[in-house]
Amino acid sequence: MSRPASSLRAASLILQRDLTLAFRRPGEWLQPVAFFLIVTMLFPLALDPELSRLRALAPGALWVAALLSSVLALEFLFREDGRDGTLEQFALSGQSFAWLLLAKTASHWLLTGLPLAIAAPLAAVGLGAPASAIPGILVALLLGSVSLSLLGAIGAGLTLGIRRGGALLSLLVLPLAIPTLVFGARATAMAIQGEPAAAPLYLLAALTVFGITLAPLAAAAAVRISLE
Amino acid sequence: MGLHLWRGERHVLNGLSLRLGAGEALQLLWPNGAGKTSLLRGVAGLLPIESGTVRWKGADTSTDYAAYCSDLAYLGHDLALKGDLTAAENLRYSVGLRRQIDAAAISGALQAVGLTAPHDELVRRLSAGQQRRVALARLALWDAQLWLLDEPAANLDAAGQAQVAEAIAAHLSRGGSALISTHQGLPLPAAFNRLSHSPQEFA
Structure with missing residues (x-):
């Protein structure tokens, strides 16, 4: 008598739910992007503020700050839903668990990765990047933040059952994020130097696609273990 | 069927067999x-489950x-309700994962369990008993x-x-x-x- 919900409908409900919750509690998702902006602002203060040297350091500073900020944001990905039993109900909903977790990761990216990518050009200009580098940096951070969210979903799933899992989470996720860091920083450096950054951006895009296809499956397996 | 289930080193269910x-x-x-x-x-x-099968x-x-x-409907210790959503929103997002549902059915179910709180009240402001009632309404809607x-x-x-x-x-x-x-x-x-x-x- 009741018609089952389609998987697209289920995913859109999860997105709506998470955005509604974030709207009612904005502090949570504003923290990581504020952290990112502050860390990148510390570099010109701590280092030699000469423009050419700052520019040379800008890609590394941007990406390390982005990486740390996204690990910080992972705390909010599954923890609350794990604690209040929502993830259990996801697992028992009859929908594909990996698909629902992908939807959750997507909403998490919208709330933490996207603001990061939008803030990155601002931070880059603060580090002496020319305005011409902005499109390249934006694309690199957009792709990179997606793959960081997906990698993070695996780590967040594994550390779900651990009381203070934050440090362990970063130990798990940061090594996995090295390829993203390498190609992202490379693309950013080339954009700042005015060279075409297509090659590292393609590699970054490939990593992201790889993440979209496999990370939800790994995250679903990890979360299931943590729910036991 | 003889279910065996271990939690760590403890053999919690030892050859249990039941039928419903x-x-x-x-x-x-x-x-x-x-x-x-x-x-x-x-x-x-x-x-x-370590050994044995669950048949449905x-x-x-x-x-x-x-x-x-x-x-299957499972209602555990944790009610899987979001404190920052209202009762109706909670039901819309959780029941909606399983089946199509409209607002009338949701408010009907909430009335049926005797939830008298105002409809825009967030669930975290409800008492523990009222939250249970929201979960009960969800159970009925899951069908x-x-x-x-x-x-x-x-x-x-x-x-x-x-x-x-x-x-x-x-x-x-x-x-x-x-x-x-x-x-x-x-x-x-x-x-x-x-x-x-x-x-x-x-x-």
Whole structure:
């Protein structure tokens, strides 16, 4: 008598739910992007503020700050839903668990990765990047933040059952994020130097696609273990 | 079938075998730590079963787990309600994952469980008993055949407990089944109600 919900409908409900919750509690998702902006602002203060040297350091500073900020944001990905039993109900909903977790990761990216990518050009200009580098940096951070969210979903799933899992989470996720860091920083450096950054951006895009296809499956397996 | 389930080094369920018919409720009045929650979670597929099989409608549940899940409603210790959403929003987002649902059905279900709080009240401002009622409304809306209930009457006043019993009785009269872990025992129609006081009864 009741018609089952389609998987697209289920995913859109999860997105709506998470955005509604974030709207009612904005502090949570504003923290990581504020952290990112502050860390990148510390570099010109701590280092030699000469423009050419700052520019040379800008890609590394941007990406390390982005990486740390996204690990910080992972705390909010599954923890609350794990604690209040929502993830259990996801697992028992009859929908594909990996698909629902992908939807959750997507909403998490919208709330933490996207603001990061939008803030990155601002931070880059603060580090002496020319305005011409902005499109390249934006694309690199957009792709990179997606793959960081997906990698993070695996780590967040594994550390779900651990009381203070934050440090362990970063130990798990940061090594996995090295390829993203390498190609992202490379693309950013080339954009700042005015060279075409297509090659590292393609590699970054490939990593992201790889993440979209496999990370939800790994995250679903990890979360299931943590729910036991 | 002989279910065996381990939690770490502890053999919680040792060769347990039980059967639940349509329209039948089995209330587990086992002492604390006897494995009520483990049994419910094992039957739901949330805990891996060491050996033995869980069968639903004659088929091993692990072969088509998604189909089994859509016949299954699990209400655990954690109610899976979001404090920053209203009761109606909670139901829309959680029931909506399983089946299509409209606002009228949701408000009807909330009224049926006697939730009298204003409709824009966030769930975290509701009392524990009222939150239970929201979860009970969700259970009814899920429209599942097998209910697995872990302490469904916890935090409820006498009227609330009667309501839980009423909801379960209505579910049974529609041909549903219920496996319930409980301390006090719920007053269910005697013809379809079985009580178990210890896991040894099923060994």
